[in-house]
Amino acid sequence: MRIVSLAGGIGGARFLRGLKAAVPEARITVIGNTGDDITLFGLRVCPDLDTVMYTLGGGIDEDQGWGRAKESHVVKEELAAYGMQPQWFGLGDRDFATHIVRTQMLNAGYPLSAVTEALCDRWRPGVRLLPMTDDRAETHVVIEDDEGRRAIHFQEWWVRLRASVPALEIALVGAAEARPAPGVLDAVAEADLVILPPSNPVVSIGTILQIPGIREALSEKTVVGVSPIIGGAPVRGMADACLTAIGVETSAQAVLELYGAGLIDGWLVAEQDAGVRLDGVRVEARPLIMHDDEASADIARAAVTMAEELA
Amino acid sequence: MRIVSLAGGIGGARFLRGLKAAVPEARITVIGNTGDDITLFGLRVCPDLDTVMYTLGGGIDEDQGWGRAKESHVVKEELAAYGMQPQWFGLGDRDFATHIVRTQMLNAGYPLSAVTEALCDRWRPGVRLLPMTDDRAETHVVIEDDEGRRAIHFQEWWVRLRASVPALEIALVGAAEARPAPGVLDAVAEADLVILPPSNPVVSIGTILQIPGIREALSEKTVVGVSPIIGGAPVRGMADACLTAIGVETSAQAVLELYGAGLIDGWLVAEQDAGVRLDGVRVEARPLIMHDDEASADIARAAVTMAEELA
Numbered sequence: 001m002r003i004v005s006l007a008g009g010i011g012g013a014r015f016l017r018g019l020k021a022a023v024p025e026a027r028i029t030v031i032g033n034t035g036d037d038i039t040l041f042g043l044r045v046c047p048d049l050d051t052v053m054y055t056l057g058g059g060i061d062e063d064q065g066w067g068r069a070k071e072s073h074v075v076k077e078e079l080a081a082y083g084m085q086p087q088w089f090g091l092g093d094r095d096f097a098t099h100i101v102r103t104q105m106l107n108a109g110y111p112l113s114a115v116t117e118a119l120c121d122r123w124r125p126g127v128r129l130l131p132m133t134d135d136r137a138e139t140h141v142v143i144e145d146d147e148g149r150r151a152i153h154f155q156e157w158w159v160r161l162r163a164s165v166p167a168l169e170i171a172l173v174g175a176a177e178a179r180p181a182p183g184v185l186d187a188v189a190e191a192d193l194v195i196l197p198p199s200n201p202v203v204s205i206g207t208i209l210q211i212p213g214i215r216e217a218l219s220e221k222t223v224v225g226v227s228p229i230i231g232g233a234p235v236r237g238m239a240d241a242c243l244t245a246i247g248v249e250t251s252a253q254a255v256l257e258l259y260g261a262g263l264i265d266g267w268l269v270a271e272q273d274a275g276v277r278l279d280g281v282r283v284e285a286r287p288l289i290m291h292d293d294e295a296s297a298d299i300a301r302a303a304v305t306m307a308e309e310l311a
Numbered sequence: 312m313r314i315v316s317l318a319g320g321i322g323g324a325r326f327l328r329g330l331k332a333a334v335p336e337a338r339i340t341v342i343g344n345t346g347d348d349i350t351l352f353g354l355r356v357c358p359d360l361d362t363v364m365y366t367l368g369g370g371i372d373e374d375q376g377w378g379r380a381k382e383s384h385v386v387k388e389e390l391a392a393y394g395m396q397p398q399w400f401g402l403g404d405r406d407f408a409t410h411i412v413r414t415q416m417l418n419a420g421y422p423l424s425a426v427t428e429a430l431c432d433r434w435r436p437g438v439r440l441l442p443m444t445d446d447r448a449e450t451h452v453v454i455e456d457d458e459g460r461r462a463i464h465f466q467e468w469w470v471r472l473r474a475s476v477p478a479l480e481i482a483l484v485g486a487a488e489a490r491p492a493p494g495v496l497d498a499v500a501e502a503d504l505v506i507l508p509p510s511n512p513v514v515s516i517g518t519i520l521q522i523p524g525i526r527e528a529l530s531e532k533t534v535v536g537v538s539p540i541i542g543g544a545p546v547r548g549m550a551d552a553c554l555t556a557i558g559v560e561t562s563a564q565a566v567l568e569l570y571g572a573g574l575i576d577g578w579l580v581a582e583q584d585a586g587v588r589l590d591g592v593r594v595e596a597r598p599l600i601m602h603d604d605e606a607s608a609d610i611a612r613a614a615v616t617m618a619e620e621l622a
Contacts, residue, residue: 097389
């Protein structure tokens with residue numbers, strides 16, 4: 001069985017660990033969000049790709065959900081001693097090495113997809129991890145505060161401001177010119193089914209869907225999504241702030257409508273959202289909290305089973 | 312009093328600490344060797360500038376003589392886990408931060424002299440530290456081994472091979488086109504005296520003297536040098552291997568002749584080398600082992616006194 005899954009960061013990565021456990025025989029290709037990528041201290045950082053890679057490869061800080069286990073922060077402290085900005089982004093020493101390798105390869109001319117494959121040679125995540133694009137497509141957020149109305153990098157809004165200033169607009173700069181990374185459209189074409197994990201529907205899944213050609217390719221497939229919203233609140237993270245920015249209600253119903261019946265064939269919601277309905281979409285209610293690996297695997301298994309039935 | 316001093320790495324840096332202590336009122340400009348600089352993992356490393364900066368700024372590993380005190384090596388271990396080469400160059404986590412800052416500034420278009428000034432804003436070494444040049448002038452070493460005759464970077468010969476393979480030739484690639492860094496010739500012109508510490512006469516002092524214009528400018532000044540050779544052996548390091556490569560005997564006499572009476576006005580040698588003579592050069596014998604800061608200061612004071620008398 002060939003499965004394609006899209007993925008953002010923590011939630012997506014944990015779901016994918018469940019998916020691997022649920023269907024160990026499946027060949028899984030993960031299309032990762034790179035809209036959050038940022039260049040810090042001259043080093044290219046890909047938070048979502050790394051979270052997937054570290055989580056599936058056994059290197060993740062399990063408590064935090066991102067970054068490396070047993071991490072130290074000497075480099076970051078030294079950079080601060082030099083007065084380097086920004087200081088609001090958490091980069092550990094082990095993590096720095098990943099960004100140094102990536103940056104050196106990118107500067108040598110390798111595309112991000114090749115770099116990601118090289119990094120995965122070490123981590124062996126058990127899935128094929130592809131960036132959504134090798135091109136620069138960066139999520140920017142328009143805010144308005146004392147300094148006026150301006151666009152800032154997604155990470156500045158998300159990490160530095162903790163999404164406390166309302167996002168007036170969220171835009172994927174460069175989306176129109178970006179092309180899916182090599183392998184993305186082929187993987188979708190060859191997939192038996194597609195699973196959307198409960199990642200952020202705006203800045204993770206929504207970002208990937210903006211790369212020209214990806215949504216169209218997915219629409220040809222049996223796609224089952226897992227709602228990232230339970231009872232009107234995000235399972236984790238600050239998806240509500242993102243949904244509000246694009247004028248969408250924070251509900252399992254609204255996210256399903258955002259994705260649309262043209263894309264989605266099946267939709268898993270939590271039991272309190274059992275009333276969700278959309279023509280052309282089969283909706284199933286079940287426990288959706290990923291409180292441990294077993295729970296994640298159960299949810300993933302339900303998604304796969306539903307997709308197989310729909311296919 | 313304005314003093315210009317050239318400097319290589321460990322020996323030069325320790326001598327400079329003595330010089331600062333000997334003449335605390337002096338304004339000292341240090342012209343640092345950059346022929347050993349190397350790009351590792353995409354980061355620009357300037358071993359000699361950093362050794363001077365850390366030593367005078369209180370950040371050096373005193374036992375080792377190079378690198379940062381209280382250093383850890385997480386990044387290096389992680390890079391090795393990714394299979395990154397080379398693994399023979401010792402880069403600590405604290406040190407990495409310096410190279411990250413430097414590389415980011417260089418990539419942003421700042422010349423090395425401006426970058427070095429910015430790094431020194433933190434370290435406050437108490438001297439003005441200038442790279443010999445902002446241009447690329449790299450020391451390469453010609454060796455012949457099982458893989459044939461070939462030129463390798465100085466660091467590969469020095470650090471990886473520990474100078475165990477004879478150097479057939481030592482060349483400063485790019486020297487002819489290099490220009491002294493901004494401030495270098497002005498500092499020399501304004502100097503009351505020039506001191507050459509007991510740095511490597513080939514790959515440290517000799518390298519700096521190869522940058523067009525520097526030797527000529529120094530020749531106009533009163534220059535006192537401290538012999539790096541005591542009784543036929545280097546005070547520290549592997550200067551003998553470098554001297555042999557350029558066909559010069561490892562002796563205080565031969566190094567003086569290498570520098571030449573056109574450059575040198577005064578020459579401090581160890582007591583066992585009291586017989587050294589060269590027309591036009593005043594030679595003085597005294598203890599030259601820098602076994603502690605006080606000894607270094609004594610030697611530096613003797614050099615300054617001699618230069619003042621000769622001026």
